[in-house]
Amino acid sequence: MIELEGLTKRYDEKLAVNNLTFTVRPGVVTGFLGPNGAGKSTTMRMVLGLDHPTSGDVRIDGKRYDQIEDPLRYIGALLDAKAVHGGRSAFNHLLCLAQSNGIPAARVHEVLDTVGLTGVARKKAKGFSLGMGQRLGIAAALLGDPRILMFDEPVNGLDPEGIHWIRTLMKSLAAQGRTVFVSSHLMSEMALTADHLVVIGQGRLLADTSMADFIAKNSRSYVRVRSPQRKRLLDVLHEAGITVVETGGGALEVDGGKAEPIGELAARHQIVLHELSLQQASLEEAFMRLTAQSVEYHAHSEAPGGTWAQPVPRGEWGADWKKGA
Known part of the structure; x- marks a missing residue:
């Protein structure tokens, strides 16, 4: 278990980590998310004693990192x-x-x-590809068979087979009762891997919750309905007191509801449905909504003719460029 209490790190005028308190528990994969510059790497470095906090404390199974003998047996990190x-x-x-x-x-x-490197075990690391280097780093993290594992961007450079392998590995480690803490910018992959999320922005804690609750609280969910008897369906839904939003393409949207009651209502009135589906935002959409005001670095794109286009909306944080670039 990793426990952070009031963890703070300041570099001169820059407050990189701001009073972080949360616990990374065993038995689940905990995803660590935040825009570029949010303080994720600094936080992970403080867990391992590579950076010293300005204030606050971080414990690994109740001990500071520098109090642990044979640390690779306690915590492995990439x-x-x-x-x-x-x-x-x-x-x-x-x-x-x-x-x-x-x-x-x-x-x-x-x-x-x-990690699949037996065939190149005697080759020098300088000749390794990015993906092979990642596998070697993961091997080092696993070396002491530790109860706690921490990975920063573990799928970087891996091919699809490698990504599937590391996802399965992290899930199996958590299933064994180990603590697995992983940071990544790949939202689609995190959605498939993590059970719990810790989200920070500008060094502050924004969320500490399950994956399902995070998406539910930070996104719009609705039921999408299509029918060749659209007008009749609208009348029936209105008579039942159900608020409906009409959209393009002939579809109807019912906010915050469940698909089953709408389907049953349509069946009672013998209305044919061509679509009845629950729609929910992806992890990426929920993340961008929550962190929209915490993005430090923004990209601009050059429009035709050499003029600059409008800034990318807050939350589009894929490019790690200097502010205002």
Whole structure:
């Protein structure tokens, strides 16, 4: 378990992390989300003792990181897959880590096999592709068979097979009762992986809730209905006191309702339905709505003729460019 209490980090005038308090619990995959510059990497570095908080505290199973003997046996982390000596082979890189933490050399072979790098174990890391480097970083995180795992952008550079593999791995680790804390900008992948979400913006906690509750609270849900007897369906819905929004394409939308009562109502009146579906926002849409006022970096696009187009709406944070660029 990872526990943060009032965690704050200031760099001169910049408040990178602002009084964060939350707990990452075992048994679930906890997603850590936020726009670029929100303070996610700084927070994860403070968990590992790489940065020292200005105030507040962070504990790993009740201890500070610097109080843990053989830390790889407690917590494994992937923060920067490039943090490896390029002249070392994958095997020797992991062997050095193992020896420094009292981990048997046999474990090196096990994790190399787990991440699919056995065939290149003796090759130097400087020749690795981005995806191979990610796999090596994941192997290092798994090396001590820790109860707590922390990953920053773990699918970066992985192909579709690799993405499916790491998603399955994280879910299986959580199912074993381990604590799994993962940060990613890939909303579609996070939606498939995480059970719980911690969302921050400008260093502040914005949400600490389940995936389902996060989407429900930060998005519009409605029932979409289409029928060749549209006018009759409208009359029936109005008579039942149901508010309907008419949209293009002949569809009707009923806010906040459930599909079953509408279908049953239509059946009682012998109205044919061509569509009856519950519509809900994606994780990406819910995230952008919540963090719209917390985005620090905004991109602009150049319009034809050399003039600058309007700024991307707040929440479109995919480009990590300088403010006002």
